[in-house]
Amino acid sequence: MFEPIIWSVIVLGGLGAAFGVMLGVAAKKFAVKKDERAVAVRENLPGANCGGCGYPGCDGLADALVAGKAEVSACAVVSQENAKKIGEILGISVGELVPKVARIMCLGSEGHCKNKFEYDGALDCRAAYAIAGGFRACKFACLGLGTCAKVCKFDAITMGPDGIAFIDENKCTGCGRCVEQCPQSSIAVLPKNVDVYVGCTNTGRGREVMENCSAGCIGCGKCANLCPFGAITMENNLPVIDPEKCRSCWLCVEQCPRKCILTTKSDMRAKINPQKCVGCHLCAKACPFGAIEGELKMTHKITDICRGCGLCEEACKLGAITMVPKS
Amino acid sequence: MDTFIRILTILLSSILVNNFVLSRILGICPFLGVSKKVETAVGMGMAVTFVMAMASLITWLVQYFILVPLGVEYMQTIAFILVIAALVQLVEMMLQKTSPGLYQSLGVYLPLITTNCAVLGVAILNITEQYNLVESLVNGVGGALGFTLAIVLFAGIRERLELSAIPKPFQGFPIALITASLMSVAFMGFSGLV
Numbered sequence: 293m294f295e296p297i298i299w300s301v302i303v304l305g306g307l308g309a310a311f312g313v314m315l316g317v318a319a320k321k322f323a324v325k326k327d328e329r330a331v332a333v334r335e336n337l338p339g340a341n342c343g344g345c346g347y348p349g350c351d352g353l354a355d356a357l358v359a360g361k362a363e364v365s366a367c368a369v370v371s372q373e374n375a376k377k378i379g380e381i382l383g384i385s386v387g388e389l390v391p392k393v394a395r396i397m398c399l400g401s402e403g404h405c406k407n408k409f410e411y412d413g414a415l416d417c418r419a420a421y422a423i424a425g426g427f428r429a430c431k432f433a434c435l436g437l438g439t440c441a442k443v444c445k446f447d448a449i450t451m452g453p454d455g456i457a458f459i460d461e462n463k464c465t466g467c468g469r470c471v472e473q474c475p476q477s478s479i480a481v482l483p484k485n486v487d488v489y490v491g492c493t494n495t496g497r498g499r500e501v502m503e504n505c506s507a508g509c510i511g512c513g514k515c516a517n518l519c520p521f522g523a524i525t526m527e528n529n530l531p532v533i534d535p536e537k538c539r540s541c542w543l544c545v546e547q548c549p550r551k552c553i554l555t556t557k558s559d560m561r562a563k564i565n566p567q568k569c570v571g572c573h574l575c576a577k578a579c580p581f582g583a584i585e586g587e588l589k590m591t592h593k594i595t596d597i598c599r600g601c602g603l604c605e606e607a608c609k610l611g612a613i614t615m616v617p618k619s
Numbered sequence: 620m621d622t623f624i625r626i627l628t629i630l631l632s633s634i635l636v637n638n639f640v641l642s643r644i645l646g647i648c649p650f651l652g653v654s655k656k657v658e659t660a661v662g663m664g665m666a667v668t669f670v671m672a673m674a675s676l677i678t679w680l681v682q683y684f685i686l687v688p689l690g691v692e693y694m695q696t697i698a699f700i701l702v703i704a705a706l707v708q709l710v711e712m713m714l715q716k717t718s719p720g721l722y723q724s725l726g727v728y729l730p731l732i733t734t735n736c737a738v739l740g741v742a743i744l745n746i747t748e749q750y751n752l753v754e755s756l757v758n759g760v761g762g763a764l765g766f767t768l769a770i771v772l773f774a775g776i777r778e779r780l781e782l783s784a785i786p787k788p789f790q791g792f793p794i795a796l797i798t799a800s801l802m803s804v805a806f807m808g809f810s811g812l813v
Contacts, residue, residue, distance in 0.1 A: 300691045307685075307698060311705035318709050322716035414782035442781075 330358045332381045336374040337367060342445040344368050344467030357382060368392055368481070369465040391484040392466030394448075394459055398434035398478040399491045399507035399552055401454035405433045406504055421475035429504035432494045434478040440470035461556065486535040487556045488545060495528040509552045515544035520580035521601075541581075541599035560600030560615045566591045568612035578607035626757050629750070632813040633761030639737045640769040641799075641806040646737030650770055651795060653728070655781075660774035664767025666728035668760065671741050673710065674703045675759025678742035679752050699742045700734060707733040737766060773802060 334354040341349035345366040347356055356362035357378065364375045364386045372389050379386035411420055411427035417439040420426050426435050436455035448463035449470060457479070468481045482489055492509035494501050501508040511529030523537035524544060531544070531553070540560070545553045562583075564575075569591045576584040576592060581599055586592030605613045639645045646667070653663040678699045686692050711729045714722040732738060741762045745755040776798050785794050 296691065299689050300694050303685060303689055303691055303694060304698060304701070307681075307701055311701065315705060315708055315712075318712050322712040324715050324719075414779075415784060416782045419782065 327355075327358055329381055330354045333357050333378050336370070336377045336381070338369040338374075338465075340369060340445050340465075340467075342369065342465070342467045342469055344465075344469055365389060368467045392481050393461050393464045393484045394466055394468070394470055394479050394481050395489055396434060396457050396459060396478060397480050397489070397491055397493045398432065398456060398476075399554075400428065400430055400433040400505045401436075401452070401456045401507070403454070404505055404507040405430050418473070418475050426476065430494055430501070430508060432476060432478065432492070432508075433505065435476060439473050439475075440479060443469050443473045445469065483535055486533065486538065487540055488533055488538055488542065489554055489556075490531050490533065490552060491554045492550075492552045493530065495530060497529045507550065507552060509550055512549065515548055515553060518543055518547055539601040539603065541601040543581075543599060560602070560617060561598045562594050562600065562602070562604050562613050563616045564592055564594055565612045565614070568610050570610065570612075572609070574607045574609065575604035575613060578603045626754060628813050629754055629757050630761040633758050634765040634768065635806070635809040636813050637762075638765040638769055638806050638809075639740065639762050640766055641803040642810075643740065644803075645740045646735055646766055649728075649731060649735065650766075650773065650799070651792070653731070654770050654774040654777055654795075657771060657774045657778060660770045661767070663728045663731075664763070664770055667732055667735075667737070667766050668763035669710075670703070670707055670729070670732055670735075670738055671759040671763035671766075672756060673706055674699075674738050674742050675745055675755045676752070677702055677706055679745055679750075679755045682746050695743065695746065696739070699739055703738055703742070704733045737762070769802065769806075773799060776802075 330351075331354075334350055337350040337354060339350050343349065345353045345362070345368075347353040347362070347366075353362060353367060356366075357364065364370065364378050364384075367375075370378070370389070375386045375389055406429040407427050408424070408429050409427055411423070413419055413423065415437050417426075417435040417437045420435050420437055425431050426433070428435060434456050436451065436457065438449075438451045438457065440457050441449040441451055445467070446463050446465055448460045448465075450458050450460070452458045459479075461484075466481050466484070471477070471479045471481055477493065490509060492507070494505070494508045495511075496508075497511045501510045509530055511526065513526050513531075515531045516524040516526050520541065520543065521537045521539055523534045523539075524531045525534070526532070540555070542555055545555050562575075564584075571586060571589040571591060573586070573588050573592070576582075576586065579598075580601070580603065581597050583595050583597035583599070584592050584604060585595055600615060602615055605615055633639075637643055640647065640650045649663055649667070654660050681698060681702055682692070682695065686694060686698060707729055711722075714729075741759050745758055748758070750758055777795060780794055780798070789797070
């Protein structure tokens with residue numbers, strides 16, 4: 293009566309034991325030696341396998357780093373802290389990493405940018421681009437079919453209702469995958485600390501642009517003439533902002549006749565601490581906007597003209613000026 | 620000649636007529652899960668072919684050399700699962716050591732199908748149909764090729780669906796399931812072929 297039970301226990305137990313031993317032996321025999329450093333480096337990489345570095349995933353980059361074929365900066369996503377750790381593991385020095393972010397360089401949403409023809413094909417920007425360079429009248433315009441949103445590994449891109457991609461800067465890591473896939477080069481990876489950028493890549497001038505789009509840069513050069521810091525130069529009929537010189541005063545943002553210079557940061561303005569101010573007038577001299585009022589040797593005052601460039605803060609020898617949010 | 624025809628019949632039947640996915644409705648999990656890109660679908664198909672062939676062979680041996688002589692055929696299901704799972708693990712280790720290239724392309728899919736019902740299904744069907752060793756192997760390989768055919772075709776359709784304007788309620792899985800059922804209907808056309 294107990295025979296079937298005993299036999300089944302023996303068979304299954306035997307099979308299990310036999311396979312256990314076999315797998316144990318195989319695990320030892322077929323063990324693949326991995327470089328310990330590669331494993332340690334891999335742990336400090338983000339692990340999103342976005343492929344932005346050009347290697348097949350984070351494992352690929354870790355191997356290349358150990359072999360000395362790649363730089364830590366190849367990874368746009370890794371944090372400064374983790375980059376330092378990787379440098380320690382590999383015994384190399386890692387420079388300062390500039391956090392980057394992808395930005396949409398087009399404002400030609402529906403209603404602004406005209407269509408050349410009605411497009412009814414596959415919902416993919418690359419496919420649309422293959423037909424006469426896309427259906428937009430402007431050959432630089434965002435096609436708005438969401439290829440960038442599909443390839444984003446970090447879920448940072450969504451398609452806005454106006455037919456233009458929107459990038460969540462908190463999620464974006466600046467890996468550059470979307471830039472590679474965009475047929476129009478409407479996306480660019482820029483340093484995150486530069487909060488003023490141009491929302492147009494059309495190299496045309498005046499009417500050329502205006503005929504097609506009511507939001508594009510016409511290359512008038514007003515911003516370059518206005519900029520008190522000389523941070524803007526015109527190249528190919530487009531303003532180029534020098535991140536070293538730009539102080540985020542937003543004069544160009546407000547004065548642009550096409551409203552195509554954009555900002556991301558919240559507005560700042562200067563504030564004078566009346567207890568510390570001795571009325572030396574250095575700040576008023578430094579202000580390019582004439583926003584500081586006050587008689588010599590009297591406490592000075594910041595007027596509403598202030599644009600928060602921060603020059604006065606640097607000029608004040610007594611530390612009486614701080615930058616605060618405008619609201 | 621008779622054996623040859625019989626083997627050909629089994630092969631054709633397992634690929635087209637009794638297609639594992641579209642006719643027997645086995646192995647639906649990888650069919651829906653790994654069919655977003657043709658590339659990964661091919662990888663999955665190769666891994667399934669490999670595992671099914673091995674499983675058919677080994678489980679046949681286990682059945683007729685261990686279970687039948689000891690009179691414990693009712694232990695079939697659990698014994699087969701054990702055998703297949705251990706086997707796939709072993710093969711994965713060997714692949715990793717001996718051919719990293721093949722491991723790169725198959726490795727990720729192998730653990731996914733160790734306990735897949737299509738793999739267990741082919742092993743049990745071999746026994747109930749009373750196939751001999753060669754026929755079992757042919758049935759296993761044929762079933763897996765049928766699976767590969769179905770999943771690659773399906774992935775091709777899904778890649779195109781990605782680019783089409785689909786009404787919101789049908790986006791994602793609903794349209795995939797409808798596609799799968801339409802494919803199943805299409806494959807019904809093969810019934811009566813063998």
